[in-house]
Amino acid sequence: MKTTKEKRLWDGTRILNMIKAFFYKKLFPIDAIVLSFPKSGRTWLRTILAKYLELEYGIPFTLELNDRKIPRNLRIGFTHNLERLKELKGCKKILLFRDPRDVVVSQYHHCKNRSKTFDGQIHEFIRDEEVGIPRIIDFMNRAWEESGSREDCMTITYENLHKDTYSELRAIIGFLGFRIDGEKLKEAIKFSSFDKMQQMERDGKFNNWRLQSSNPKNKNAYKVRNGKIGNFGKELDSKDLEYVNKITMDKINRNLKDKIGLTGLN
Numbered sequence: 001m002k003t004t005k006e007k008r009l010w011d012g013t014r015i016l017n018m019i020k021a022f023f024y025k026k027l028f029p030i031d032a033i034v035l036s037f038p039k040s041g042r043t044w045l046r047t048i049l050a051k052y053l054e055l056e057y058g059i060p061f062t063l064e065l066n067d068r069k070i071p072r073n074l075r076i077g078f079t080h081n082l083e084r085l086k087e088l089k090g091c092k093k094i095l096l097f098r099d100p101r102d103v104v105v106s107q108y109h110h111c112k113n114r115s116k117t118f119d120g121q122i123h124e125f126i127r128d129e130e131v132g133i134p135r136i137i138d139f140m141n142r143a144w145e146e147s148g149s150r151e152d153c154m155t156i157t158y159e160n161l162h163k164d165t166y167s168e169l170r171a172i173i174g175f176l177g178f179r180i181d182g183e184k185l186k187e188a189i190k191f192s193s194f195d196k197m198q199q200m201e202r203d204g205k206f207n208n209w210r211l212q213s214s215n216p217k218n219k220n221a222y223k224v225r226n227g228k229i230g231n232f233g234k235e236l237d238s239k240d241l242e243y244v245n246k247i248t249m250d251k252i253n254r255n256l257k258d259k260i261g262l263t264g265l266n
Contacts, residue, residue: 030066030077032176033088036096037139038080039106041158044192045096046078048169051188056181073177082139085146085153092176095147097140098158099260100252101232101244104133123240133244137251144256157260159229165189 036042046063053074054061065076077084085093108125111118118125126132147153154175161168166182166189173180190196233241248262 029072030075030088030091031073032075032092032094033077033079033084034094034096035079035082035085035143036098037100037103037136037143039103039110040096040098041161042078042096044194044197045161045172047192047197048165048188049076049172051191052169052173052178052185055184055188056179076176082143082146085143091152093147093153094172094175095143095153095155096158097144097155097256097260099229099232099262100133100136100140100248102158102229103136104244105232105235107131107136122236126236126240126244133247134251137248140256141251141253144253144259155259159261162229 034042034045043063046065050061050063050065053059053065053070057071057074059070059074062070065074065078067075104126105122108118108122111125111131118131127134129135144155147155154172156168156172166186169185169189170180170182173185232244236244248257252262
């Protein structure tokens with residue numbers, strides 16, 4: 001469980017994100033938004049899209065794709081705030097999902113080693129109602145239900161992005177209404193490979209706080225930390241593995257489970 005200090009930090013981060021979302025909505029209208037729970041592969045997708053916009057439209061590479069310098073019809077916002085889907089009208093929505101078992105392990109390392117907002121053990125973190133897998137699954141279920149009633153929503157998964165990155169990104173670009181150039185897309189994907197992104201983070205070549213390691217000597221403090229599918233099975237002991245499998249099997253929306261292609265569940 002989180003200490004009083006950790007809860008203050010968590011609450012402070014949430015309030016700051018709400019303030020930022022309010023001003024971005026007012027000052028910089030966007031044409032599309034990508035929603036996901038943290039640690040679902042959003043930075044990877046953001047990097048590919050940023051590189052593609054640079055190659056296809058000549059827009060200087062930036063991870064701030066809702067910047068006012070980016071022409072209208074090309075601006076993309078990114079959020080973890082589910083309420084923004086209800087607020088934004090006339091805006092295309094992309095919902096990104098990932099196996100919640102991988103998400104919770106990745107989130108643990110982020111909070112433990114990067115943001116320093118959690119100082120407990122992984123068995124405590126995964127069970128925490130505010131930051132652990134119960135909250136992750138609840139968020140995903142609500143996002144899935146919200147997407148089902150909207151024609152302007154596209155649902156994608158981290159797992160499918162890994163399986164066939166080119167086809168998935170081509171579909172995403174088509175949904176966004178961007179010009180499609182297959183060769184430039186391949187180049188953007190190559191630029192955004194896991195190894196290259198991790199190396200750029202290690203070398204500090206990204207001029208953006210999102211991809212700056214808080215401790216270059218600790219791989220678990222990297223934004224681009226692991227990226228493998230199903231790696232939770234290697235990081236959890238048998239008791240914790242039984243817990244995350246059971247809660248995922250019992251709680252996650254059945255259709256969402258099929259969409260992600262969850263494995264290891266009875």
